[in-house]
Amino acid sequence: MPAAVRRGRLPGMPTSPTDGPPRVVIAGSGFAAIEAALALRHRRSADALRITLLSPAERFRYPPLAVLAPFTREPEWTLPLRTIADELDLELHRGTIASVDADARVAWTPGGDALPYDALLVATGARADRSLEGAVPFRGPQDAPRVGALLDAVVADGGGTVAFVAPTAAWALPLYELALLSAAELDRRGAHQAQVVVVTHAADPLGAFGAQAADVARARLARHGVVLRTAARPVRVEPGAIVLEDGERIAADHVVAMPALHPRAISGLPTDAAGFLPIDRHARVVGRPGVYAAGDATAEPIKQGGLACQQADAAAEALLADLGADLRPTPYLPVLRAVLVSDDDPAYLRMPLDRERSGALPAPTEPAVRPGAWPAGKVVGHYLSPYLSERADGPWRPDRPVAQPR
Ligand SMILES: Cc1cc2nc3c(=O)[nH]c(=O)nc-3n(C[C@H](O)[C@H](O)[C@H](O)COP(=O)(O)OP(=O)(O)OC[C@H]3O[C@@H](n4cnc5c(N)ncnc54)[C@H](O)[C@@H]3O)c2cc1C
Structure with a gap:
């Protein structure tokens, strides 16, 4: 040094x-x-x-x-x-x-x-704030009990429509996970009349990962009977409906929305x-x-x-x-990686975002090369995933050793 x-x-x-x-x-x-x-x-x-x-x-x-x-x-x-x-x-x-x-x-x-x-x-x-007035925001663990309670209500009512909404361009993966997990849960608990809907502003589900990942998402949503509504811009929630920018109404008894980031x-x-x-x-x-x-x-x-x-x-x-260290800093060449969690096997998604500079080829899914062990590797960090997975306990212990993708 x-x-x-x-x-x-x-x-x-x-x-x-x-x-x-x-x-x-x-x-x-x-x-x-x-x-x-x-x-x-x-x-x-x-x-x-x-x-x-x-x-x-x-x-x-x-x-x-x-x-x-x-x-x-x-x-x-x-x-x-x-x-x-x-x-x-x-x-x-x-x-x-x-x-x-x-x-x-x-x-x-x-x-x-x-x-x-x-x-x-x-x-x-x-700072994660409400993005849609009248909807239950899903900003993290603090909002999980409200989502649990609305699923309980649907089970108690024997049916109803639950909508998961991404009104803005914020990170939308949790929306798909919540929709898929809710559909499976409602089915398991006998609420067969319940309907789960995803409403997103995006043209394709998980579109940031490319066409192949969008197909994976569509297939999983269809398998669980989740209705997908893309290119929709919700502006407010009224009793029994989500109202879109163009005035169209989508029926929904319960609405959960991804937050806006400030x-x-x-x-x-x-x-x-x-x-x-x-x-x-x-x-x-x-x-x-x-x-x-x-x-x-x-x-x-x-x-x-x-x-x-x-x-x-x-x-x-x-x-x-x-600071004077003898190293040539590697630039930020973003590679988007995610694990889509549902009742099915986790889907590992990957998309280099700066392909021109990195020279990397798009590879939207990586079924063989799994970047970080589930669950502590859900967020893929070169140093962080292995570090956390060694410290995770109980149900959070990883299912296998963690790789260190870069
Ligand atoms: C429900 C949900 C699911 C998600 N799923 C995924 C996923 O599957 N994969 C993925 O990669 N990402 C996911 N994300 C996104 C991910 O959590 C965020 O992108 C990530 O937390 C951003 O990391 P960060 O370090 O920038 O900020 P944070 O993790 O938000 O950390 C910010 C830190 O700054 C501290 N802080 C706040 N204000 C100040 C201040 N003024 N001074 C000093 N400290 C301050 C806070 O206490 C906190 O420690 C998800 C997010 C949510 C909410």
């Missing part, structure tokens, strides 16, 4: 606001934050790099498993941040990031705590028109040397846990290189 990194002297930088080894502050403690911490620790020990995690949370949470909660009624699987911090030699600072002074290289909390940094990674995610404001950083952080191909925040961003907080078009981890890996390499 170059002496520059060991001593905290940072070539090309006017001042180093911290003494001793360089300090990386990671704001957040979700997928992007922990993947970045693992990627950094993979290359640098605590003697060479101090890492501070700035987060209001006490535990690492795993929202994607929330799609199972209405059916298993299992408690949410979480991991104490203290455990992660002890294992990875991270300092924990409880609080939120409110503003950044990029010239002085200091991050500030709302209460006035100053965190000097040599590199700052913003991984604060996004940015968390951090003053001192640039944003796009919607308020998200613009990054370059190395996850550097545009126009703010020393600041990097990854995950749902960024202005990247698809907000997804696996992509958040890939951005975090790119950020970790770029920031080490910028």
